[in-house]
Amino acid sequence: MERTHWGLVALVFFGGLLAAAQFGKISLTLVEVAGAFARPVTSVAFLVSLVGIMGLVLGPMAGGITAGFGPGRTFLAGLVLGGAMSLVQALMPPFWLFALSRGVEGLAHLALVVGGPPLMAAAAADNDRPLVMGLWAVFFGASLAISAQIFPGLLAAGGLPLLFALHGGLLIGLAAVLWHRVPRVPRAPVQLNPVTVHREIYGKIRTMAPGLGFVCYTFLFIAAIAFLPEALDRPALGTILPVITLVSTLAGGALCRRAAPHHVAAVGYLGTIAGVLAHLVGVPGGIETGFLFMGLIPGASFAAIPAWNISPGDRARATGAVAQLGNLGTVSGTPIFALVWTVAGQGGLLWLLIGASALGAFLALWSGARASAGP
Numbered sequence: 001m002e003r004t005h006w007g008l009v010a011l012v013f014f015g016g017l018l019a020a021a022q023f024g025k026i027s028l029t030l031v032e033v034a035g036a037f038a039r040p041v042t043s044v045a046f047l048v049s050l051v052g053i054m055g056l057v058l059g060p061m062a063g064g065i066t067a068g069f070g071p072g073r074t075f076l077a078g079l080v081l082g083g084a085m086s087l088v089q090a091l092m093p094p095f096w097l098f099a100l101s102r103g104v105e106g107l108a109h110l111a112l113v114v115g116g117p118p119l120m121a122a123a124a125a126d127n128d129r130p131l132v133m134g135l136w137a138v139f140f141g142a143s144l145a146i147s148a149q150i151f152p153g154l155l156a157a158g159g160l161p162l163l164f165a166l167h168g169g170l171l172i173g174l175a176a177v178l179w180h181r182v183p184r185v186p187r188a189p190v191q192l193n194p195v196t197v198h199r200e201i202y203g204k205i206r207t208m209a210p211g212l213g214f215v216c217y218t219f220l221f222i223a224a225i226a227f228l229p230e231a232l233d234r235p236a237l238g239t240i241l242p243v244i245t246l247v248s249t250l251a252g253g254a255l256c257r258r259a260a261p262h263h264v265a266a267v268g269y270l271g272t273i274a275g276v277l278a279h280l281v282g283v284p285g286g287i288e289t290g291f292l293f294m295g296l297i298p299g300a301s302f303a304a305i306p307a308w309n310i311s312p313g314d315r316a317r318a319t320g321a322v323a324q325l326g327n328l329g330t331v332s333g334t335p336i337f338a339l340v341w342t343v344a345g346q347g348g349l350l351w352l353l354i355g356a357s358a359l360g361a362f363l364a365l366w367s368g369a370r371a372s373a374g375p
Contacts, residue, residue: 001033003125003255004123004124004125004128004132005123005124007181008119008123008181008182009120009123009124009132009135010175011177011178011181012075012116012119012120012123012136012178013115013116013120013135013136013139014174015075015078015079015112015171015174015178015372016112016113016116016139016140016143017139017142017143017146018079018082018112018143018167018170018171018174019078019082019109019112019113019116019139019143020139020140020142020143020144021147021167022051022082022105022108022109022276023048023051023052023109023140023144023240024045024143024144024147024148024151025086025147025163025167026047026048026102027048027165028144028147028148028151029151029155029160029163030044030045030048031117032155032159032160033047033151033160035093035121036092036160037098038074039095039302042259047098047099047102049180049331050099050102050103050105050106051102051105051106051109052106052328052330052331053106053196053331054103054107054109054110055105055109055110055113055323055324055326055327056108056306056324056327056328056331057322058106058107058110059110059114059320059322059323059324059325059326059327060194060197060198060201060202060317060320060321060324061194061197061320062074062110062111062320063114063180063197063201063317063318063319063320063321063323064196064200064201064245064316064317064320065117065196066075066111066114066115066316066319067313067314067316067317068310068313070184070312071114071115071116071118071119071122071131071315071316072115072119072182072183072184073182073184073314074111074114074115074316075110075111075112075115075116075119075178075182076175076178076179076182077111078108078109078111078112079108079112079171079172079174079175079178080116080171080172080175081104081105081107081108081111082105082108082109082111082112082168082171083167083168083169083170083171083175084168084172085101085102085104085105085108085168085173085201086105086164086167086168086171087164087165087168087169087172088101089101089102089160089164090160090161090162090164090165090168091161092112092161093159103321110323113323114316114317114319114320114323115316116136116139117133117136117302117305117306117315117319117322118305118306118312118315118319119182119183120133120135120136121133121306121315122183122312124130127257129303129307130254130256130257130261130303130307131211131250131254131255131257132253133253133256133299133302133303133305134249134250134251134252134253134254134256134299134302134303135253136302137249137250137252137253137298137299137301137303138249138250138298138299141245141246141249142246143240144242145242145243148178148301149165151163154166154268173360180256200317201317201318201320201321202321203369204314205367205370206209206308206309206314206318206371207308207309207314207317207318207321208318208321208367209304209308209318209367209368209370209371210212210261210301210302210304210305210308210318210319210321210322210326210363211259211301211318211321211322211324211326212325212363212364212366212367213262213265213297213300213301213304213360213363213364213367213368214297214298214301214322214325214326214329214362215325215326215328215329215360215363216269216327216329216356216357216363217268217294217298217301217328217329217360218295218325218326218327218328218330218333218338218356219328219329219332219333219355219356220272220294220329220333220356220360221245221294221333222330222333223334223336223337224241224291224337224349224353225237225238225241226334227337227338227341227349228241228287228349231289231341231345231346231349232287232346239288241288242286244275244288244292244295245292245294245295247292247295247297248292248293248294248295248296248299249295249298249299250299251295251299252265252268252295252296252297252298252299252300252303253299253300253302253303254265254299254341255296255299255300256299256303256304256307257301260307260368260372261300261301261303261304261307261308261368262300262304262364262365262366262367262368262369262371262372263368264296264299264300264303265297265300265301265304265360265361265364265365265368266361266365266368267292267293267296267298268294268295268296268297269293269294269297269357269358269360269361269364270293270357270361271289271290271292271293271294271296272290272291272293272294272353272357273290273353273354273357273358273361274287274289274290275287275288275290275291275292276290276350276353276354276357277294277354278290280350280368290353291319294357297360297364299363301322302319302372304319304368304371305318305319305322308371308372336352337349337352340352
């Protein structure tokens with residue numbers, strides 16, 4: 001491609017923001033959701049995890065289906081299905097139906113996060129593709145930051161029904177705008193055998209490597225932000241650290257214009273280790289520096305998808321692996337951090353950060369070197 005279609009890139013990225021809001025609209029309003037159903041917060045918290053669990057279980061299947069139907073059709077289906085579920089939720093149905101809609105919403109979320117990166121990659125010129133993939137990598141953090149600013153006003157104006165209805169309307173409206181702009185590649189046979197789908201993804205290092213470089217990041221990021229502010233007695237870190245990583249995530253994609261993605265990811269992990277070690281010996285700003293480096297990892301991981309996979313099908317499969325392994329890290333990180341915090345306190349958390357980052361650097365370098373060498 002000679003030039004990047006920035007309009008299409010922007011629209012698909014907006015779809016990514018709405019996909020991340022499928023998490024945020026519940027995680028940022030848990031108290032209101034619990035009150036709406038007259039339940040304790042602890043009994044509705046699983047509504048947040050339902051979407052992530054779908055990604056953990058069905059990520060590779062989503063990648064296989066996207067490879068068959070094409071990322072364009074898959075992304076549009078995710079927009080329409082996700083919008084429909086948000087509109088159902090806006091009616092505040094009985095709790096069982098609300099929970100069921102969240103499970104279905106998990107399927108829509110998968111369609112968006114697996115279909116989005118191949119669409120972004122296809123819309124970008126070769127030179128711009130690493131930067132574009134770095135932009136996609138910030139969709140989750142950017143969405144949560146924006147949502148945290150606008151949700152209070154929406155809740156004050158119309159409560160949860162207004163919030164859910166607006167989210168659903170934006171998803172369906174975006175589907176209408178993209179309907180004739182999203183490219184449709186020729187359909188291929190859709191593989192629904194889970195064993196075959198997993199073999200197609202994890203049997204090739206090129207499709208597996210971006211996820212291997214990503215899993216330790218998702219294990220660390222959300223859990224560390226949840227526990228470090230309290231462990232270090234610095235509440236402001238909960239706001240500072242996500243902003244720091246947003247900035248460097250864009251840089252991670254841009255750096256992949258000149259360096260191999262696995263090298264950039266490894267620098268991110270090693271820089272995280274250096275920052276934590278600096279904190280342990282009393283250097284001010286060590287944690288912030290570590291998270292600045294950590295932000296390079298997702299930009300590099302998403303840039304690795306098109307760098308090592310040429311066909312739309314392989315890019316979709318690689319994105320399916322990123323979805324599954326990323327959700328594996330997200331789902332497992334918080335309970336493991338909680339256990340270590342309980343047993344070993346602040347020191348245990350910091351050494352867990354170091355150990356997981358060392359493992360991440362090894363996985364990124366090992367898989368990236370093999371993927372770069374060829375099939």
